[in-house]
Amino acid sequence: DAGVTQSPTHLIKTRGQQVTLRCSPKSGHDTVSWYQQALGQGPQFIFQYYEEEERQRGNFPDRFSGHQFPNYSSELNVNALLLGDSALYLCASSLSRSYPNQPQHFGDGTRLSIL
Amino acid sequence: DAKTTQPNSMESNEEEPVHLPCNHSTISGTDYIHWYRQLPSQGPEYVIHGLTSNVNNRMASLAIAEDRKSSTLILHRATLRDAAVYYCILINGQGGSEKLVFGKGTKLTVNP
Numbered sequence: 123d124a125g126v127t128q129s130p131t132h133l134i135k136t137r138g139q140q141v142t143l144r145c146s147p148k149s150g151h152d153t154v155s156w157y158q159q160a161l162g163q164g165p166q167f168i169f170q171y172y173e174e175e176e177r178q179r180g181n182f183p184d185r186f187s188g189h190q191f192p193n194y195s196s197e198l199n200v201n202a203l204l205l206g207d208s209a210l211y212l213c214a215s216s217l218s219r220s221y222p223n224q225p226q227h228f229g230d231g232t233r234l235s236i237l
Numbered sequence: 238d239a240k241t242t243q244p245n246s247m248e249s250n251e252e253e254p255v256h257l258p259c260n261h262s263t264i265s266g267t268d269y270i271h272w273y274r275q276l277p278s279q280g281p282e283y284v285i286h287g288l289t290s291n292v293n294n295r296m297a298s299l300a301i302a303e304d305r306k307s308s309t310l311i312l313h314r315a316t317l318r319d320a321a322v323y324y325c326i327l328i329n330g331q332g333g334s335e336k337l338v339f340g341k342g343t344k345l346t347v348n349p
Contacts, residue, residue: 126280153335164324164339165281178336212280216335225271226335228280 124149126229128213134235135203141234143198147215148227153177154196155226156188157212165212171196172218200234208236241325246344249315257310257343259325264305267330272299272310274321275342281324284310288330320347 127146135141147154153172157165167180171190190196194215200207210233214226242260249255261270271286285292285299287308292299298311312319324342328335 155335155337157337157339164322164341165337167336167338170336180336214280214337218335223269223286225273225283225286226337228282230278230280 126213126215126227128211128229128232130232131230132233132235134237136237137203137205139203140199140201141203143200143211143213143232143234145196145198145213145215145229147194147196147213151215151217151227152194153216153218154190154194155214155216156196156198157214158182159210159212159231161209168198203236205236208234210234240338241327241340243323243325243340243343245341246346248346248348249312250348251317252314255312255315255319255345255347257312257323257325257345258307259309260307261325261327262306264327265329268327269330270299270301270305270308271326271328271337272297273324273326273337273339274319275324276318276321281339284323286328315345315347317347317349320345 129144155170156168159165168182169179170177174190185201187199210231212231214228216226272284273281275281285297287299300309322342322344
């Protein structure tokens with residue numbers, strides 16, 4: 123049973139470009155959350171998708187947007203990249219109806235570097 | 238979001254028990270206490286969670302104070318693979334959201 127998979131594992135972009143990161147949730151999970159983790163810090167919540175809708179959003183600008191597909195997979199899009207967007211981007215999946223008694227499962231992230 | 242306080246770092250020797258503390262003095266009656274850990278170059282990994290009673294699983298034990306204002310994650314015999322950053326997180330059982338609010342966690346070093 124595959125866990126959460128993210129692609130790509132590493133990505134290098136330049137300032138002003140746009141990027142799309144992808145996430146496939148653990149089998150049977152219907153909720154996907156995205157987190158940004160700067161070096162030496164804990165992950166910070168970006169937003170969460172459930173039933174193809176953004177259910178909750180953290181303190182991130184509109185440059186960060188997402189999408190959830192009918193098969194529950196998800197994308198994170200970041201426009202007009204800034205140097206400060208360099209970070210590890212983590213995807214986590216869970217089963218909504220089991221909240222909060224079941225854990226979130228994380229992928230190993232996409233390392234995004236902005237030059 | 239309810240906040241937690243953890244020591245920045247702790248050190249242990251291999252095969253010895255480790256007690257990782259977490260203070261959450263503003264915890265509400267419906268907050269669950271969750272622990273995650275993050276090994277180097279990996280995403281966070283669920284360890285254990287509880288509400289009021291102490292909990293055991295194959296990875297660890299969770300001891301919750303009677304007033305619920307603190308808790309302790311116990312690794313019974315630390316191995317080198319347990320070297321990680323450990324996060325104590327409160328999740329509101331009535332909030333309907335699964336947002337995890339991570340602090341800086343405790344970096345555990347395990348000496349051979």
